[in-house]
Amino acid sequence: MAAATAALYTHYTQERTRTVNSPIPSDFWAGPEVLRAMAQYLREPIFVLDVNQHNDAHVQRYYYSDYTLPIGDVHETGCGGAMDDTTAKTMLGHYARLHVMPVFLVLKRHEGHFYGVNHGEIATKWQAEGDLAFTQENCVNHSWYPDVVAHIEYSQGLLAQVDFLNDDETTNTIIIGAMERRARLDVVHDRLNLGRMDRDPYDIAILDGVLKAEADKLHALAGTGGGSAHPTGTIVAPDGDSARRNPISAQGKVARSTLERILDAINADPELVSDRAKLRHLKEENLSAIKVWLRRGHTQPRQPQFHGGTDDFLPLMTWLVMHRTALHDLLQFVPYPELIAKFLPREMLLRWGDLELYDLQIATMRQLVNHEEVPIPAKEYCRSWVAACTTEDGSTRDRQLAKDPQRWLRLRGLYTAAPMCSCPPGVTEDCWRVLHTLPHVVWAWSVTPWGTYPRTQLGSIYQVHPAVQQAC
Incomplete structure (x- = not known):
């Protein structure tokens, strides 16, 4: 479990830097969990119009709420999914009456694609209503600018006199003019007996400050060290x-x-x-x-x-x-x-895998020799080991010395953070060799959860990911 969690974290780290126009296999396209995370980031719900090839649409809604863990900690988590048509129609009616334009995406499954929705002028106007600062900064050139400003000034003094739960035209008119769009969204939730959603934005800079430490903890628990030889x-x-x-x-x-x-x-x-x-x-x-x-x-x-x-x-x-x-x-x-x-003939494939493993083992030893944190006894051990198993340009004898499990155990005794590059228990030699060819022959390897994992951890990847086991 620890290795799988660390692999998933490594994958998410990679995805944070991926550009939106990078091609990736369809297996890794956005799913419900991504939409829930998007709602958390936006701090409001996302509505998805699921459209089939006959142009029939049904609604999905993604949002977030607080969840209390058994230990008492409060954790914010994404929620949501498909809605029945009646509930969706009722909810969107409340949004429309308070001039709250939700975030919409259109999903066309037969095209395998999400589309954004541009609402044009009406979205800008509804955003401006109730928000004088936004209106004055961004909407001066719109024809409706004076009407919106007058509506805001008229409604401000009347807001204290209305009951927010009354869904009538007079109340809605005052709320639209006196409350910003995000506050009106809270009123919609109150009227529907739904919990209000926290509106405080995430500070991404804070996340950047703690991600490295969290990554180190996860890799330490998984025994991976977080580095790559x-x-x-x-x-x-x-x-x-x-x-x-x-x-x-x-x-x-x-x-x-x-x-x-x-x-x-x-x-x-x-x-x-x-x-x-x-x-x-x-x-x-x-x-x-x-x-x-x-x-x-x-x-x-x-x-x-x-x-x-x-x-x-x-x-x-x-x-x-x-x-x-x-x-x-x-x-x-x-x-x-x-x-x-x-x-490839089986014999050639296994020989190739054996040589890939040998390259990895030699590279690992040489990196440890040059690493500042490695103790001198461990460096000297690696230096003599490399010299012993590079005398015949990767011959069978050289490869046997490089993969000797007892030598890797002894290295771990000299330096506890050293990678273990010998065949793990329960993995056959043939499978171990084939495993070291996969990063080169699997087209989608780099975008899998284990794609950026150190190759010194292929054994851990194999043990926790059935898909890798099947590929071998």
């Missing part, structure tokens, strides 16, 4: 630009369900004839992308020739497994890296 950032191409995926042709596009069936097929032989045809198209997309990648200067002496045929694929991959910087760059360029791994 092998960063998972973008691999940089030789020209200095991040590798971009090759464009996909019209025939190379595939639905997620189809791709899943292809990847799950035994011996890469899908049952459906249509899937077999699609598989041929996807393989052609990858082979074409490899040719483009090679033409961009990714060739070296003694590198096997590749003319675009399937017979050229395995010799090239055999060479790339031994030149993993180039392999990583290629996998960031082809449109379907998962299929690259799918069609």
Whole structure:
């Protein structure tokens, strides 16, 4: 649980810096939990018009309220969901009569997309009513400006004489002119016997000040340390630009369900004839992308020739497994890296995973040698260990020394914060090797909850995430 919580926190940290126009897989599109969080941030409800392909709409409402934990602490939490049509009509009628324009989103499920709603002039006018400062600062050039100012001045002296719960035209007119929009929203809730929602805004600067400390606590509980001995950032191409995926042709596009069936097929032989045809198209997309990648200067002496045929694929991959910087760059360029791994012989896939693990272990030891906080005995131990397991350029003997679990336990005894890069109990050697290829072959890895996790924690990720277990 601690590792899963730390992974989720790491994912949220990543999402705080993601731009709104960044493409992400549909699995990670906004859901109800995101809408509830948006309501908390806005400090008022959000209404979603759920529209189907026949243009029929139903209403969802998302808001927040205080929840008392068993230990007595009060916690604000997001709430909400679908409303029946009668309740929605009644509620929105109350909003309209007090000139409270709620925040609306339109969800078109058949398009897989949310749309914002621009209410135009009426939203500006309703915002101005009851708020003299806003009106004078922002609305002087509107034709209705003098009427709104006069309405505010007229209503201010009458507000104390009305009962807010009376839903009649006279009362509503005075409330509209004398109370700001957010205060009128509270009156709507009073009339509907709903709890008022706290309107104090969040101070994001305060959050920024404590996030680092909270992250350190979560990683300490999970035993992850919060650091990375092998960063998972973008691999940089030789020209200095991040590798971009090759464009996909019209025939190379595939639905997620189809791709899943292809990847799950035994011996890469899908049952459906249509899937077999699609598989041929996807393989052609990858082979074409490899040719483009090679033409961009990714060739070296003694590198096997590749003319675009399937017979050229395995010799090239055999060479790339031994030149993993180039392999990583290629996998960031082809449109379907998962299929690259799918069609590798098992022996080659396991060898590749073993070498990825070896690279990670050597990088971890070298980082510990250069880390200021690591005790000198631990540094000397790592220095001699690296020297012992790099004598034969990653040979079988070198890899056996690098992954020796007893040596990793001894390192942990010398430095308690040291990562554990040996195979965890309960994980097979083959699965452990395949696991270390996943960050390179899973297209969506970087946007998963474990995407920015240190790769030294792949064992913890495997143990708490069934999706990762299934992928292995």
